[in-house]
């Protein structure tokens with residue numbers, strides 16, 4: 001067994017354990033393998049071990065990998081910062097985008113989503129830590145943005161995403177994740193039907209699952225340390 005295969009099993013096991021603790025159905029928690037900085041060979045190994053959802057952060061890095069792996073049925077997720085001049089490539093090559101934080105970007109993605117593809121699945125990235133250096137919109141602005149995005153014709157608004165500030169303890173890690181869940185629930189009381197909380201990475205996936213994550217984004221835990 002390769003180490004990627006073993007790592008994948010360990011991450012699946014960690015998700016199942018957290019789900020058990022939270023009395024949640026582990027099937028409701030999808031694993032997104034974050035393959036930035038890793039080769040197509042590493043992605044193939046994970047695929048052969050059963051992994052189907054992969055996430056990339058940089059359009060320029062992702063496009064040749066998507067092309068080289070087009071023989072596999074991978075569902076590609078874009079999770080990195082979005083520049084306006086990259087929206088067309090994202091709209092054309094990805095099934096999901098997790099990192100939208102403005103109506104302008106969402107409108108471009110809707111307008112540029114090819115007609116022969118299903119609507120682009122979208123999450124709004126929220127800055128739960130208030131750090132100015134982090135992308136994502138403030139918690140106060142999210143419900144207005146969600147209502148506007150939900151109107152776009154070629155977009156399916158699925159939910160919310162966050163990358164919290166680093167926290168060492170489980171209790172501190174849970175705070176931003178519980179905030180994200182509360183925001184989602186409050187938006188859904190206003191008539192939307194968000195079903196996705198994209199939260200939790202290698203070091204905080206346990207806390208994220210306890211707080212209701214439906215998709216965890218794991219890179220290091222599957223592929224090892226990144227060396228850019």
Ligand SMILES: *Cc1c(COP(=O)(O)O)cnc(C)c1O
Nearest residue numbers: 034079201202217218219220221
């Ligand atoms: C890199 C990255 C991840 C994965 O982080 P790990 O700590 O390696 O698990 C998850 N989400 C986003 C948005 C990332 O950029």
